[in-house]
Amino acid sequence: xxxxxxxxxxxxIPPVAAFFFGIxxxxxxxxxKDTLREKEIDEVVVxxxxxxxxxxxxxxVATISSEKINNRPVTNITKALEGxxxxxxxxxxxxxxxxxxxxxxxxxxxxxxSSNPLFVVDGMPFDGNINSISPNDIESISVLKDATAxxxxxxxxxxxxxxxxTKSGKKGEARVNFNISQGFSSRAVKDYEQVSTDxxxxxxxxxxxxxxxxxxxxxxxxxQMATDNLVNALGINPYGSKxxxxxxxxxxxxxxxxxxxxxxxxDILQRVASRNQVDLDFSGGNEKSNYxxxxxxxxxxxxxxxxxxxxxxxxxxxxxxVKKWLNVGANLAYTNSLQEAPPSSDSRTDNIINxxxxxxxxxxxxxxxxxxxxxxxxxxxxxxxxGNTARQVLCRIKMQQRLxx
Numbered sequence: 314x315x316x317x318x319x320x321x322x323x324x325x326i327p328p329v330a331a332f333f334f335g336i337x338x339x340x341x342x343x344x345x346k347d348t349l350r351e352k353e354i355d356e357v358v359v360x361x362x363x364x365x366x367x368x369x370x371x372x373x374v375a376t377i378s379s380e381k382i383n384n385r386p387v388t389n390i391t392k393a394l395e396g397x398x399x400x401x402x403x404x405x406x407x408x409x410x411x412x413x414x415x416x417x418x419x420x421x422x423x424x425x426x427s428s429n430p431l432f433v434v435d436g437m438p439f440d441g442n443i444n445s446i447s448p449n450d451i452e453s454i455s456v457l458k459d460a461t462a463x464x465x466x467x468x469x470x471x472x473x474x475x476x477x478x479t480k481s482g483k484k485g486e487a488r489v490n491f492n493i494s495q496g497f498s499s500r501a502v503k504d505y506e507q508v509s510t511d512x513x514x515x516x517x518x519x520x521x522x523x524x525x526x527x528x529x530x531x532x533x534x535x536x537q538m539a540t541d542n543l544v545n546a547l548g549i550n551p552y553g554s555k556x557x558x559x560x561x562x563x564x565x566x567x568x569x570x571x572x573x574x575x576x577x578x579x580d581i582l583q584r585v586a587s588r589n590q591v592d593l594d595f596s597g598g599n600e601k602s603n604y605x606x607x608x609x610x611x612x613x614x615x616x617x618x619x620x621x622x623x624x625x626x627x628x629x630x631x632x633x634x635v636k637k638w639l640n641v642g643a644n645l646a647y648t649n650s651l652q653e654a655p656p657s658s659d660s661r662t663d664n665i666i667n668x669x670x671x672x673x674x675x676x677x678x679x680x681x682x683x684x685x686x687x688x689x690x691x692x693x694x695x696x697x698x699x700g701n702t703a704r705q706v707l708c709r710i711k712m713q714q715r716l717x718x
Contacts, residue, residue: 373459375399379480382448386496386588388613388622389413390448390477398456410586410613411444411622411652418458418473430456430473431466435644438469439477445648447609447626449492449592452480479644481630482596482603492592499585500616510551510572510675518543518560536562548700551675554683573685576678582669586616602633617655617665624650676700 375398387393391414395403402417421428432439434446457465457474466474508516518539525535540562544550551572552559559570594607609626625648632642655665679695680688688696 373457373461375401375456375458377454377456379452382451382454385448386494386590387448388611388624389444390446390451390454391416391443393448394454394456394475398458400458401456407657408615409620409622409652409654409657410588410615411624411650412654413443416475418456418475419471422472428472430475431469432475432477433466434477435479438466442650444622444624444650444652445626445646446477446479447592447607447611447624447628447648449594449609450479450607450626450628450646452478454478479628479630480594480596480605480607481632482598482605484598484600484603487595487597490592490594490596492590494588494590496588497585498588498616500583504579504670507670507674510575510673511566511570513673513675514543514547514560515564515566517547518564521546522564533562536564547675549675551685553685572675574677574681575674576676577674578669578672578676578678581678582618582665583616584614584618586614588613598632602631604632605630617657619653619655619665620657621653622650623652624648 377394377397381397382390382393385393388411391403392405394401394416395405395414400418403414404417405412405414416430417428418430432443455476455478457470457476521539521543522532522535525538526532530538540558540560543560544557550557550559551574552570553573556567556570559566561567589610589612591610592607593609594605596603596605598604605628607626607628609624611622611624611626613623614621626646627648628644628646630642630644632640635641656663657666658664659667677698680698682688690696
């Protein structure tokens with residue numbers, strides 16, 4: 314009996330073991346196909362002349378999805394790359410709306426030639442203005458960073474390659490996306506503090522006195538000369554006719570002298586920037602064809618008066634499988650943009666940002682009467698104060714020899 318029971322147990326156990334291993338094998342296959350990890354392993358990246366799985370591509374590539382691009386209110390796609398790709402340097406030299414960031418992927422490759430990367434849009438090298446591509450039309454951006462870019466695109470890819478893939482229609486019901494966004498911005502860093510009109514007159518008086526002093530001119534004489542010539546040197550007297558010589562020989566303002574106006578040119582030449590964007594797109598498709606059509610409007614105004622970027626864009630993308638061996642498609646884009654960019658580089662003397670910083674507040678923006686009130690034209694409008702010829706000359710000299718405090 315004991316022997317029989319042992320034999321029975323041996324005969325009964327193997328089916329259970331086989332059944333157990335069978336279930337384990339089935340579960341393993343299902344997990345491999347359905348888990349998120351399997352999807353991440355099979356992530357597809359866009360490379361030259363097609364697509365490849367990220368695991369099978371031997372080069373260094375970084376991919377930015379449309380979700381990451383749309384989360385940033387950017388006018389130019391180069392601004393969307395900032396901080397998104399390891400090893401990529403994006404430097405914006407100006408806050409001018411519509412300006413392009415300087416992109417460096419593999420550093421500076423040449424002293425005389427360009428170090429900019431090659432842009433490839435939907436498989437074609439792109440030499441146009443990158444501003445013409447609306448960020449809302451982008452499906453993904455792939456950045457090829459290492460030497461494989463040269464092997465794929467030759468010498469043009471020596472500085473790296475940025476591959477832009479625009480959106481296409483997807484199989485299923487027609488989709489309509491409509492998006493409106495609005496925002497405001499101002500200076501991120503507070504500007505330098507400026508001296509007041511009273512401080513400026515006293516400091517300028519001191520500069521004149523020091524300039525007049527010499528071995529033949531005493532300190533008292535230099536002080537009197539500075540008092541007498543101060544208003545003529547600056548070309549204006551904001552203290553009115555009651556104080557023709559607002560600063561005494563001691564370098565202090567006379568008692569009761571008060572400026573009749575104080576025009577801060579930063580309030581006049583700068584403003585709160587605004588950004589308005591409207592995007593509308595239609596897409597759809599079936600097993601053999603798909604379509605994508607988009608319209609976009611952007612109005613981006615900078616903090617400097619007269620600066621801004623306005624753009625109207627549209628894109629039509631159609632793909633159709635006519636035969637199993639023949640695909641026909643069209644990819645058309647139209648962009649109309651207008652960029653207003655007043656001088657803002659540091660090397661320009663007419664830098665509008667710097668002008669608002671260095672023009673003293675006692676030089677009025679509009680013409681003033683003797684009592685400090687505004688002069689009006691026949692229509693009751695303010696009159697711009699362009700100054701007379703003498704004041705323009707003095708202003709030019711003052712701008713070249715201004716005081717730094």
